[in-house]
Amino acid sequence: MTEYSTGWHVDSSINVRIVPRLGSRKWHSVMPIVVERFLGELEADGVGRGNQVNIFRTLTAILRGVYGKGAMADDPVKGVQEPEYVRERVVIPSLAYVKKVLGVADELLALEIVMMVGCGLRNGEARAAVCPATG
Template sequence: MARQLARGMGSFFKDCGCAKPTRCPHPYMIRFRDALGKQREESGYGTQDDAIEHLTQLYAEKKTTAPSVAAARRELGQQTVEEYAKQWRPRQRRMTEYSTGEHVDSSINVHIVPRLGSRKLNSVTPIVIERFLDEMESDGVGRGNQVNIFRALKTILRDAYAKGAMADDPVKGVQEPEYVREKVAIPSLAYVKRRCSSLTRTSRWRLP
């Protein structure tokens, strides 16, 4: 059931044997040749668009990158988000253990890993991140927490992108969650004085 794309790009398919594979919940697989000419397969793509997008990225990288460099980047891109996050965290020496670091650890362990941990770095795209944000919203995660979680994820993925794990920036164009703090009204000094004076008069009338 494999559908061939443009010559040299590879193909995507489902290896499930379902009667209607385009409607079944099983993930898509992709088949392609890497920069060294070796045929490879990867799975875990939820939609045809995800599979085609990644094949396009791989094809563009293969045409513009030296084989040895492409091979090294591909090896890094095969790591999962969870694996990379565990390697990334100890390198963040500027984080204090009991403030920023504690919040980042919570974002990684409670939200990022359960939702994205098993995904390979090179399969993370802006569409995947937008779905991640939608899931947090559906699960009732507060906007303030969403902002912190997204910033932690963005930092991790941008670090991986800078090292060549992905062909394109995985958070490019993704709109960051917005959190607007409630405004606290501070009464004027004149209002406080009037209020205190009113309370004092009321208390005098209640004296026995």
């Protein structure tokens, strides 16, 4: 599962973010200033910091591979600072709190909570499993 998921995210980063912005460039024209502008465009487009970090790492791996094979004279990411991503602190509710919430939740919300707690689902996954599709 992890390998598939990671591969899908890397492909997505390449096809959705990197190729549309840098795909028409020749390898030798990609310099640190180009990479910095690319990161600035991601920020301006509202791409979250976590995604920016993943996209930057994917781009760095590609560019360093090309540089390592001699297709570029200079390291295109030398001196470029990786976007900073600081994770928010996550508070895991106690079992007593979960039981208290289950006591006042309606049937659908209670099912969603049980799925999230028992199956380790994230909010969106649990919501998709519990709520019927609309449209």
